[in-house]
Amino acid sequence: MGTLNMLGLAKRIGARFLLTSTSEVYGDPLEHPQKETYWGHVNPIGVRSCYDEGKRTAETLAMDYHRGADVEVRIARIFNTYGPRMCLDDGRVVSNFVAQAIRKQPMTVYGDGKQTRSFQYVSDLVNGLMALMEGEHIGPFNLGNPGEFTMLELAEVVKETIDPSATIEFKENTADDPHKRKPDISKAKELLNWEPKISLREGLPLMVTDFQKRILNGEK
Template identity: 60%
Template structure:
């Protein structure tokens, strides 16, 4: 198949492309390189089945394809809050144009939505039929509400124009190729521990998160795209950890001598996040298989190699101190 991956040079997109290329598809990677990096897909650049297009999804594009994985959108607060209006445009216009493209060429389109559509949930764990508790005017709203409107667009194109949609609600995902300065808990703690500086925990650290290793997530996305249900479907790891216990685990794995430092909780930071994945288990026969220890080990190895190749680790240190937790 000829498959378009928007946001394909990013963290999840590039792992998805590795998998699609290994499965012998023709892949078009479309990215504006805001948070994506060319070297994430560099290994495929000369491959005859691969095409890399620098393009911003807020502008329309015409392509002949069979499937679209629509992932283009910065995913970490530090990046989506950098230019909130642009984030809303990316979610709204970008999704509108991709759905229009899917309609025109009759392609199946998978929207990468997010657990953030549940906001600060009052129901725990979150099932797909929970409508969420989202602040419409807060600093996270450009992303949360942007993804909610993207889902609305997808379902309206489906009902009105019979566009063949799939909607994945992705929960916290981690692994190699995360950006070291994006303020997400896993990357933050690993980079801080590797640099021997205190691990920053916001609030008391008792807020919980679940962490899905990227290869598990990619498998879920591919099963959703190939399957019959349109979603929305939660894709995430239901095993829940407090942020403090994650910090302690990473501290133990890298450098038990590093300290833990507490800072005030950012606005609208959700207290609990845990997917109910019964639907994915039933309909896609999917559940995560990579345990936290194994996933963290892979991720630590990646960040070690990244920090070693960097001339000045202090650069990333300086930018990290301005970051907010995901």
């Protein structure tokens, strides 16, 4: 409903509209890496489908307003992003691992930890969104870092960065958790002249410094 209301506003005042969609529109993908032409593999009645299908519907609405009402829309499919000033306990895997390691708690890995994700630093994402909004191409564009890590590999990078003695605790996986996630960013490279510059090993310490200050100051 928020997207629908904002599209109506953009139509009335002639604004350019940015939809921050998500890699979750691909669901548990059967194509790897994922290109924008891939329609996805989503369970429409699954426990996490409200997010996947909500974003898919938002993309549909954006394209309908573009085709039917000439609204200038831009669609970005954002892959996992991390950086300073994230919520300490937002439930995302990077902030979970970092906060747990700083607090001397075991890092929680769901399932066997072999599922993969791709992690981009926040400034790379911001540059991509600016290039998209300043350009003439509608999208959708994958905005993500093609560097692919299993959850266990991510946990090892967090250990190296924060505390080599940190431990891992395995828990049962959530339903419909995607097994692989990696963007094909060829389209963004070609049409937006954009690609991420900051690797996980470069970006993670910047996030860790911020989290350490906030946790030591007693922020929840």
